[in-house]
Amino acid sequence: MGETIFSKIIRKEIPADIVFEDDTVMAFRDIAPQTPVHFLIIPKKDIPTVNDITEEDAQTMGHMFVVASKLAKEHGVDESGYRLTVNCNRDGRQEVFHVHMHLLGGRLMGRMG
Numbered sequence: 001m002g003e004t005i006f007s008k009i010i011r012k013e014i015p016a017d018i019v020f021e022d023d024t025v026m027a028f029r030d031i032a033p034q035t036p037v038h039f040l041i042i043p044k045k046d047i048p049t050v051n052d053i054t055e056e057d058a059q060t061m062g063h064m065f066v067v068a069s070k071l072a073k074e075h076g077v078d079e080s081g082y083r084l085t086v087n088c089n090r091d092g093r094q095e096v097f098h099v100h101m102h103l104l105g106g107r108l109m110g111r112m113g
Contacts, residue, residue, distance in 0.1 A: 006042050006098040024060050025067055027103075036106030037075050037082065041067055047099040050088040068103050077105030
């Protein structure tokens with residue numbers, strides 16, 4: 001799928017409110033937050049969809065969950081609760097074709113499905 005807005009954020013060609021970054025992943029505030037706490041956690045490797053994740057990506061995917069837990073604690077939603085979502089392809093409502101995890105918290109959310 002190639003170049004996405006996330007590719008440009010990773011290369012710092014466009015601004016983002018980055019809340020975490022290391023060699024493997026990056027997390028930043030969503031530009032259209034759905035909850036008081038809404039971050040996107042992305043791998044720095046270009047992986048278009050969940051369907052494109054391979055065994056070699058397993059450690060990175062696990063690290064995204066570790067980062068989510070750390071951010072939830074830092075932003076005070078670890079005890080009250082938060083939601084992690086990953087969308088895949090059209091019917092899953094994926095809009096940017098670079099795997100990303102939404103961390104949503106700071107208010108009671110409705111049931112899913």
